[in-house]
Amino acid sequence: MSHLFLQALNGDTVPRPPVWIMRQAGRYLPDFMKLKAKYDFFTRCQTPELATEITVMPIDQIGTDAAILFSDILVVPQAMGLAFEMKPGQGPYLANPVRIAADVEAVRVPDAEEALSYVMDAIVMTKQTLNDRVPLIGFAGSPWTIFCYAVQGQGSRNFDIAKSFAFTEPEAAHALLQKITDTTIAYLKAKVKHGVDAVQLFDSWGGVLSPVDWELFSGQYMRQIVDALRDDIPTIVFAKGCWHSLDAMGTWGASALGLDWTIRPEEARRRAGHDVTLQGNFDPVRLMSPPDQIQSMVKEMIDAFGKDRYVVNLGHGILPNIPVPHVKAFVEAVKSYTPSS
Amino acid sequence: MSHLFLQALNGDTVPRPPVWIMRQAGRYLPDFMKLKAKYDFFTRCQTPELATEITVMPIDQIGTDAAILFSDILVVPQAMGLAFEMKPGQGPYLANPVRIAADVEAVRVPDAEEALSYVMDAIVMTKQTLNDRVPLIGFAGSPWTIFCYAVQGQGSRNFDIAKSFAFTEPEAAHALLQKITDTTIAYLKAKVKHGVDAVQLFDSWGGVLSPVDWELFSGQYMRQIVDALRDDIPTIVFAKGCWHSLDAMGTWGASALGLDWTIRPEEARRRAGHDVTLQGNFDPVRLMSPPDQIQSMVKEMIDAFGKDRYVVNLGHGILPNIPVPHVKAFVEAVKSYTPSS
Numbered sequence: 001m002s003h004l005f006l007q008a009l010n011g012d013t014v015p016r017p018p019v020w021i022m023r024q025a026g027r028y029l030p031d032f033m034k035l036k037a038k039y040d041f042f043t044r045c046q047t048p049e050l051a052t053e054i055t056v057m058p059i060d061q062i063g064t065d066a067a068i069l070f071s072d073i074l075v076v077p078q079a080m081g082l083a084f085e086m087k088p089g090q091g092p093y094l095a096n097p098v099r100i101a102a103d104v105e106a107v108r109v110p111d112a113e114e115a116l117s118y119v120m121d122a123i124v125m126t127k128q129t130l131n132d133r134v135p136l137i138g139f140a141g142s143p144w145t146i147f148c149y150a151v152q153g154q155g156s157r158n159f160d161i162a163k164s165f166a167f168t169e170p171e172a173a174h175a176l177l178q179k180i181t182d183t184t185i186a187y188l189k190a191k192v193k194h195g196v197d198a199v200q201l202f203d204s205w206g207g208v209l210s211p212v213d214w215e216l217f218s219g220q221y222m223r224q225i226v227d228a229l230r231d232d233i234p235t236i237v238f239a240k241g242c243w244h245s246l247d248a249m250g251t252w253g254a255s256a257l258g259l260d261w262t263i264r265p266e267e268a269r270r271r272a273g274h275d276v277t278l279q280g281n282f283d284p285v286r287l288m289s290p291p292d293q294i295q296s297m298v299k300e301m302i303d304a305f306g307k308d309r310y311v312v313n314l315g316h317g318i319l320p321n322i323p324v325p326h327v328k329a330f331v332e333a334v335k336s337y338t339p340s341s
Numbered sequence: 342m343s344h345l346f347l348q349a350l351n352g353d354t355v356p357r358p359p360v361w362i363m364r365q366a367g368r369y370l371p372d373f374m375k376l377k378a379k380y381d382f383f384t385r386c387q388t389p390e391l392a393t394e395i396t397v398m399p400i401d402q403i404g405t406d407a408a409i410l411f412s413d414i415l416v417v418p419q420a421m422g423l424a425f426e427m428k429p430g431q432g433p434y435l436a437n438p439v440r441i442a443a444d445v446e447a448v449r450v451p452d453a454e455e456a457l458s459y460v461m462d463a464i465v466m467t468k469q470t471l472n473d474r475v476p477l478i479g480f481a482g483s484p485w486t487i488f489c490y491a492v493q494g495q496g497s498r499n500f501d502i503a504k505s506f507a508f509t510e511p512e513a514a515h516a517l518l519q520k521i522t523d524t525t526i527a528y529l530k531a532k533v534k535h536g537v538d539a540v541q542l543f544d545s546w547g548g549v550l551s552p553v554d555w556e557l558f559s560g561q562y563m564r565q566i567v568d569a570l571r572d573d574i575p576t577i578v579f580a581k582g583c584w585h586s587l588d589a590m591g592t593w594g595a596s597a598l599g600l601d602w603t604i605r606p607e608e609a610r611r612r613a614g615h616d617v618t619l620q621g622n623f624d625p626v627r628l629m630s631p632p633d634q635i636q637s638m639v640k641e642m643i644d645a646f647g648k649d650r651y652v653v654n655l656g657h658g659i660l661p662n663i664p665v666p667h668v669k670a671f672v673e674a675v676k677s678y679t680p681s682s
Contacts (some may be wrong), residue, residue: 157498160660163626210602210624210656243584244603260586261551283551289542315551319501
């Protein structure tokens with residue numbers, strides 16, 4: 001447990017907080033864009049050599065304290081028989097979304113380790129390439145977030161079709177959520193077996209639900225996953241827009257809770273309690289600010305969260321148009337952090 | 342002040358809370374769709390007879406306790422020289438958005454009463470037609486929300502271009518926000534003069550900002566508007582996604598604060614304090630639930646907010662696909678409300 005990132009997840013006292021960036025292996029890096037021009041999205045995910053190269057790229061070029069396996073949350077529903085495509089410039093698309101109860105019955109719970117063996121191969125290869133320089137994070141979408149895409153069939157601002165299905169066909173909705181949960185647990189356990197050092201759940205669309213509906217359709221399923229994993233490995237739960245349930249999430253036994261940028265550090269800590277690490281929450285668009293401003297804002301953010309039980313990150317994925325020197329300024333500000341006296 | 346809606350805004354004790362619905366004059370009503378098929382969006386806004394007919398329609402057909410003038414937040418930037426169009430199926434579009442400081446200088450502060458005389462005519466005609474059955478609400482976008490459209494040039498999930506402009510050209514951004522603020526104050530004062538009974542500010546995109554940036558780029562400008570209006574008329578501030586600043590908004594002297602559906606009633610009251618009416622916050626997609634469920638959820642919601650200092654509404658605009666009987670069930674549940682004993 002000598003890595004700063006794992007120490008912070010464990011609640012150890014650290015000289016400075018670790019830093020990584022959601023979507024750090026992505027479109028703001030020119031070398032990534034070269035690979036993107038040559039290989040389509042799922043080819044990059046499914047070819048271990050490419051996934052490894054992309055995963056390690058920000059460690060070499062930006063210097064973050066953890067790597068996150070290049071992959072996508074939609075590989076799980078793909079393995080369940082939902083044939084997602086990635087439409088360029090538009091995002092995920094499913095020609096035959098789940099719309100009636102009978103569609104749910106057709107969704108299968110696969111042997112995740114076998115069905116997603118290319119992910120396992122990528123983990124093994126990435127771990128070898130990283131050679132213990134930094135820990136490797138594996139991830140999955142929350143069951144609710146996968147459900148949103150499976151029912152809506154594509155991205156959406158409010159996922160009204162997915163929500164309507166949940167509200168009018170609750171029995172079928174819960175059956176689908178449980179299938180996704182079971183698959184995700186098996187998938188993450190296989191990832192652990194192949195070498196990831198921590199796992200993060202992305203509840204990207206939990207924020208479209210009211211607090212009561214979130215507990216019903218998202219929270220209880222993520223809790224099952226944390227319960228199944230937490231004795232094996234540190235777990236991080238990032239429920240974007242779900243500030244209202246940080247109190248509940250703080251009791252799940254997760255190692256860390258991710259935060260978006262709409263909550264003040266002091267309030268996040270007050271809600272989540274003191275037995276969990278917090279991760280976040282710099283506004284991704286604030287990386288457009290001049291580098292000297294970025295550095296002073298990062299210092300203020302760490303002062304507000306406190307250096308311990310804290311992982312520096314953005315409040316959501318990095319945007320494609322962020323200049324690389326700004327990203328380096330962000331990471332450098334963390335690495336040179338000293339507490340205000 | 343005998344109208345229930347105005348009583349609730351005033352903090353009077355009432356037998357039941359009033360109810361109205363954001364976008365109540367809209368696409369879920371078959372008669373509205375007939376007018377939509379005949380006249381384009383801005384024709385409907387700019388023709389007082391049409392605006393009146395649409396505004397009064399839900400009073401006759403649904404029975405809400407307040408009318409809201411059919412119009413659009415983009416009529417204000419239009420009057421400032423920003424030539425927004427409404428692209429069918431896509432939303433607002435501005436061919437020449439504000440992108441550099443010099444663009445801000447070209448934006449004019451018009452004589453709002455004159456430039457938007459068609460709105461004033463629609464108010465007079467609507468008031469005559471309503472014949473004091475229910476009060477009439479006038480509205481405007483928040484300066485930040487208008488800024489978002491003016492800079493982004495169209496709808497967006499995160500308004501990254503607008504935010505980037507604010508963060509990299511803060512001086513020009515504040516100059517534009519002040520121009521919008523000045524125009525909005527004059528516009529709302531003219532509306533008051535022509536007969537509206539209350540005004541609502543829609544900060545539809547305040548939620549894309551961090552709490553610190555929200556105060557800087559949105560809050561302080563809305564506060565100017567509330568300050569300028571509150572001695573003349575009841576004001577309602579609806580800042581979607583801005584739960585984090587309800588405490589601050591509660592001190593502005595607004596009559597009411599609107600709430601989206603992601604905050605629990607008890608928490609909203611705790612944050613906002615007891616000197617302001619709360620308005621909201623039923624999840625719009627929850628109107629897809631069976632009518633008997635809608636009715637029990639409405640009762641629970643009123644019990645949680647309390648019948649006084651409260652206006653029943655959705656947490657955002659009504660969706661086009663909601664069946665009319667479900668909307669009626671929502672309104673009926675409020676009208677037949679009796680407190681749990």
